[in-house]
Amino acid sequence: MKIIVHDTASAMLDLLERPAADRPAALAQLLAPLQETMSAVGIPDLVQLHRAGSGFPLDHDDPRLAEAVHRMRDAGVWIRVEDCLGAARERLAAAAPGAATAADVHVVLVLGDPDDEHLTVRSAGYLGTGGIPGAIHLMMWPTGTSLAKIGHVAAHELHHNVRYANVVWDPATVTVGEQVVAEGLAEAFVRELAGEQAMGPWATALTGAELDEAYEKVTAGLDVAGMHRLPPYVYGDATARLMGAEPVGLPDFAGYAVGLRIVDAHLAATGLTAAESVALPARTILANAGIRTTA
Numbered sequence: 001m002k003i004i005v006h007d008t009a010s011a012m013l014d015l016l017e018r019p020a021a022d023r024p025a026a027l028a029q030l031l032a033p034l035q036e037t038m039s040a041v042g043i044p045d046l047v048q049l050h051r052a053g054s055g056f057p058l059d060h061d062d063p064r065l066a067e068a069v070h071r072m073r074d075a076g077v078w079i080r081v082e083d084c085l086g087a088a089r090e091r092l093a094a095a096a097p098g099a100a101t102a103a104d105v106h107v108v109l110v111l112g113d114p115d116d117e118h119l120t121v122r123s124a125g126y127l128g129t130g131g132i133p134g135a136i137h138l139m140m141w142p143t144g145t146s147l148a149k150i151g152h153v154a155a156h157e158l159h160h161n162v163r164y165a166n167v168v169w170d171p172a173t174v175t176v177g178e179q180v181v182a183e184g185l186a187e188a189f190v191r192e193l194a195g196e197q198a199m200g201p202w203a204t205a206l207t208g209a210e211l212d213e214a215y216e217k218v219t220a221g222l223d224v225a226g227m228h229r230l231p232p233y234v235y236g237d238a239t240a241r242l243m244g245a246e247p248v249g250l251p252d253f254a255g256y257a258v259g260l261r262i263v264d265a266h267l268a269a270t271g272l273t274a275a276e277s278v279a280l281p282a283r284t285i286l287a288n289a290g291i292r293t294t295a
Contacts, residue, residue, distance in 0.1 A: 001089060001101040003158075005082045006033055006108050009073045012056075016066050023058040033106035037135040042171075046137075054119035054127070054139055056111040064114055071142045072111075077150055081109060081138065084151030087193060088158045095275035100165040102134035107154065109138040116141075118242060122252055124201045126150050130157025131182075133165040145201070152198040156186040159278060166279035176233040176255070177222035177293050181282040183234065184259025188267065188274035202253035203260050214254040215261060221248070222286065222293045265289035 008030055015026040024047050028035075031046040038046060051058065056065055072078075085107065092099070112119040112127075119127060119139065125146030130136040136157045140146045163182055187203040196204075206214055221233050232240035234255035237247035263274065266288040270277075277285065286293055 001093075001105060001162075002103065003082070003085050003089060003105045003107060004033070005078055005085065006030075006106065007078065008109050009069055009078060012069050012111055013066060016061075016069075020059050020061075027058065030110070031108060031137075034108050034135045034137055037106070037132055041132055050110065054112045054116040054123075056113050062114075065111060068111055068114070068142050072140070072147070075142070075147050077140075077142075077147065078109065080151040081107065081154045084155045084193075085158055088155035088189070091189075091193060091275050092159070092162050092278060095273055096162070096278050099162055099279045101162050102165055105134055105136060105158070105161055107136045107138065109140065109150070112139045112141040114141050118239060122238065124149075126153055128153045128157040130154075130160040131164050131169060133161055136161060149198065149200065152190045152194055153200060155193055156190050156200065159186040159189045159274070162278050167281065171227035173225055174227055174230065175222060175282070175293075176218065176224045176230055177286055178282040179230050179234050180218060180222070180255040180259035181262060181285050182259070183256045184261070184263035185274045185277055185285075187256060187260050188263045189278075192274055200256070202256040204257070206251060206254060206257040210251065211257055211261070214250055215258050217248065217250055218255055218258040219262075219291060222291070262286065262289045262291065 011030040015023055018026055027050060028047050035046055043049060114120060119125065120141050125143040126140040126149060128136065128138045136154065138150065138154060140150050160182060187199050190198050218233050224233065228245060231243045231245040232248040232250055236250045236252040236254050238252055240247050263285065266285045269288045283293060
């Protein structure tokens with residue numbers, strides 16, 4: 001598995017110098033390394049995805065944007081992402097030598113929108129998507145937290161990337177159980193690589209009675225199937241609303257914290273690591289954690 005971290009700093013600075021009308025085409029070029037892979041799974045327009053999500057604005061000038069890119073480059077963000085991904089690749093290869101992987105994994109880091117609450121508040125300034133083998137899309141707005149942890153979320157996404165080269169992910173049949181197990185495994189993998197302080201806030205924000213209540217609600221819904229029904233169980237009600245899904249009464253990123261609790265029970269019961277568990281079916285992990293499902 002070859003990991004290619006693209007130099008999007010230079011491309012974004014060039015884009016921000018162009019007239020607004022030319023920026024969508026420049027962004028399409030920046031995102032091109034991911035487009036073929038993502039088109040194959042039904043995501044035909046990454047520029048539109050950028051606009052609809054938390055990406056930096058294309059239609060007006062904002063002096064904060066170029067300043068943020070310079071800050072990220074000065075902080076060595078791209079080097080840190082590459083280093084963390086290299087360590088993650090080595091750990092996964094040693095722990096799961098028989099696991100399938102994409103031959104090449106293209107990594108594209110894009111600046112986010114400083115005024116987007118989902119990115120800057122709910123996600124602490126950084127997030128990623130890596131469940132499509134061969135592609136990792138990272139987004140951040142530079143803060144103390146995101147600058148420190150962007151490499152760790154890249155490792156989280158690489159765990160997903162390898163998992164879904166081995167585990168079938170079908171949008172029509174994927175269950176809450178699969179999704180929360182995957183998130184729990186990826187965060188446990190970050191902890192194995194770099195310690196608990198490297199984990200994302202989405203996995204650690206819920207504690208005590210609030211986590212217990214979320215655990216009961218999420219585990220009751222583990223067999224809920226279909227991608228369109230997963231957001232409230234995985235990301236919580238606020239993000240579900242943004243995605244056009246019906247809330248179910250859960251706080252932000254409840255599925256991550258619940259998934260980590262499930263995975264920790266699996267790890268304790270089996271003595272395996274999250275790296276060794278990368279290709280295990282969710283049903284096996286849930287059973288090892290003492291949870292029965294029908295899916």
